Amino acid sequence: MPVVRRGRPHLNLQLPLTKLSHARPPRISLPLPPTSSTAAATQFNWSSSSAPISAADLDKIQVLGSGNGGTVYKVRHKETSEIYALKIINDKSNSNFRSQLDTEMEILRRTDSPHVVKCHSIFQNPSGEFGIVMEYMDSGTLENVLKSEGAFSESKVADIAKKVLNGLHYLHSHKIVHLDIKPANLLVNSKMEVKIADFGVSKILGRTLDTCNSFVGTCAYMSPERLDSLTYGENYDGYAGDIWSLGVTLMELYMGQFPLLPPGQTPNWPTLMCVICFSELPSLPKGVSDEFRNFIDCCLQKESSKRWSASKLLSHPFICKDSIIKEP
Numbered sequence: 073m074p075v076v077r078r079g080r081p082h083l084n085l086q087l088p089l090t091k092l093s094h095a096r097p098p099r100i101s102l103p104l105p106p107t108s109s110t111a112a113a114t115q116f117n118w119s120s121s122s123a124p125i126s127a128a129d130l131d132k133i134q135v136l137g138s139g140n141g142g143t144v145y146k147v148r149h150k151e152t153s154e155i156y157a158l159k160i161i162n163d164k165s166n167s168n169f170r171s172q173l174d175t176e177m178e179i180l181r182r183t184d185s186p187h188v189v190k191c192h193s194i195f196q197n198p199s200g201e202f203g204i205v206m207e208y209m210d211s212g213t214l215e216n217v218l219k220s221e222g223a224f225s226e227s228k229v230a231d232i233a234k235k236v237l238n239g240l241h242y243l244h245s246h247k248i249v250h251l252d253i254k255p256a257n258l259l260v261n262s263k264m265e266v267k268i269a270d271f272g273v274s275k276i277l278g279r280t281l282d283t284c285n286s287f288v289g290t291c292a293y294m295s296p297e298r299l300d301s302l303t304y305g306e307n308y309d310g311y312a313g314d315i316w317s318l319g320v321t322l323m324e325l326y327m328g329q330f331p332l333l334p335p336g337q338t339p340n341w342p343t344l345m346c347v348i349c350f351s352e353l354p355s356l357p358k359g360v361s362d363e364f365r366n367f368i369d370c371c372l373q374k375e376s377s378k379r380w381s382a383s384k385l386l387s388h389p390f391i392c393k394d395s396i397i398k399e400p
């Protein structure tokens with residue numbers, strides 16, 4: 073793969089528009105079961121062992137990273153020696169923050185898919201901090217793998233696409249929209265499993281055809297209808313928004329750099345807006361298969377209704393063509 077990852081722009085943009093802040097979103101009404109009280113969040117446990125995991129059961133080994141939501145540690149269970157990732161979140165006692173945190177925890181509680189990072193337990197410390205005990209993904213994020221190993225081959229991108237699409241199909245069929253699909257939110261392990269993580273801005277929709285109106289997520293991966301609410305209106309199809317973000321993500325994995333801007337160009341709001349909403353999108357370089365090119369076209373349709381759904385994309389020849397592309 074000749075593409076070298078050069079001058080990748082910083083993608084977590086700080087925008088002057090309050091609507092596009094990467095911070096947790098404004099309060100949203102969600103059709104959640106009655107679990108949003110602190111008592112409900114105090115202790116949840118999914119592990120097969122009967123005893124719930126709490127902070128006292130875990131030794132911190134190292135910090136894995138920190139984001140807007142909190143700090144993630146690699147931890148070891150004192151009794152079983154099992155390794156987990158523990159996300160510690162301070163309850164900021166802010167209703168918007170708390171509402172979205174409840175959603176994130178509710179999604180983690182509800183989901184059980186090999187393509188979504190597994191949550192084993194959620195607890196709350198007496199100090200008010202929340203702890204989310206997740207499966208540990210030992211190769212980190214796809215963003216980090218890209219940084220350290222460079223661009224992926226087409227067949228690897230197809231494999232990743234299939235895994236992420238399975239995860240999105242699972243989420244979408246459970247009426248969950250992720251809203252922040254990007255390499256930094258896709259975790260990998262040494263078995264080459266790829267799992268969707270970080271539901272910090274996600275939503276649970278009441279009905280399949282519900283639309284979204286939250287303006288959070290990482291804007292470089294946002295679809296035209298999310299970026300340009302003046303033209304497209306305030307409501308959008310969050311499912312189709314996730315498919316757009318997947319298309320940008322897969323192009324980035326193949327090209328080794330953020331694909332919608334020339335190498336080295338720092339993304340800023342007007343440039344992204346021009347490229348994503350008003351210009352012809354940059355395409356994949358020469359040499360890729362027709363199936364790959366067509367797959368990306370199906371994801372990056374500017375009109376959201378023309379984008380393929382996750383379930384339809386799972387039958388696209390790019391995903392089902394193991395026999396066509398062979399690793400050298």
Ligand SMILES: Nc1ncnc2c1ncn2[C@@H]1O[C@H](COP(=O)(O)OP(=O)(O)OP(=O)(O)O)[C@@H](O)[C@H]1O
Nearest residue numbers: 136137138139140141144157206207208209270272
């Ligand atoms: N289950 C996990 N296994 C291994 N590493 C993880 C796991 N979850 C998170 N990490 C690491 O911790 C980092 C921080 O994750 P976190 O979800 O808190 O924030 P983020 O995605 O970077 O930011 P934000 O929440 O602001 O979007 C990730 O970038 C990743 O490197």
